[in-house]
């Protein structure tokens with residue numbers, strides 16, 4: 001079953017056709033990576049799914065329901081959550097306090113502490129829970145942000161370059177977190193440039209180019225596609 005579908009989705013910014021007639025299907029339960037050259041329209045596609053941009057034309061379906069014109073908070077309420085590239089954490093508050101703010105409206109007080117403890121452990125942040133979020137390493141800040149996105153128990157998690165700026169060890173640990181979330185039933189759509197990470201997590205890959213779907217398949221199929229190498233991977237691995 002498809003958890004997300006876009007049909008003939010188009011977005012124009014003035015004369016720029018940034019999303020070009022995109023028919024995209026995300027199956028419930030998969031980890032899907034979106035790759036493509038800079039300016040290919042990946043972030044715009046995310047913002048359309050989230051409702052931060054409205055499409056010029058076309059339809060977005062979430063679990064079969066038309067959400068094309070739903071407000072962002074309504075989409076979040078339906079189970080879509082996002083982690084953007086720039087961490088949106090409260091730097092002057094402790095790690096635990098950040099998670100408390102993210103979760104407090106969604107759990108009864110009696111369960112809140114237990115839920116935060118569980119999340120801290122998952123994020124490898126138990127030891128750091130009393131530190132100010134601003135003092136965390138770059139990778140830990142990204143994990144805290146992932147925690148704030150998954151605390152709401154989304155059905156669909158969107159990740160925008162989740163490993164940007166991470167060390168290889170942090171990147172690998174992030175991949176393990178994403179896989180564990182997926183085992184727990186979360187469908188994941190990630191924009192990512194790091195091909196080692198894509199190989200670690202992706203069950204399917206979509207290549208965007210000039211706002212259009214250029215290729216789709218498993219990571220092995222994508223890497224073996226000479227047309228993809230010509231527009232993207234050649235440059236990424238030069």
Ligand SMILES: Nc1ncnc2c1ncn2[C@@H]1O[C@H](COP(=O)(O)OP(=O)(O)OP(=O)(O)O)[C@@H](O)[C@H]1O
Pocket residue numbers: 013016018036037038039040041042043044045
């Ligand atoms: N709000 C906007 N107004 C006008 N043009 C925009 C707007 N947002 C994005 N664009 C343009 O749309 C095109 C696609 O941008 P987008 O950020 O979606 O690409 P991307 O694939 O995410 O790129 P990157 O990998 O560099 O993040 C670019 O040419 C960009 O300049």
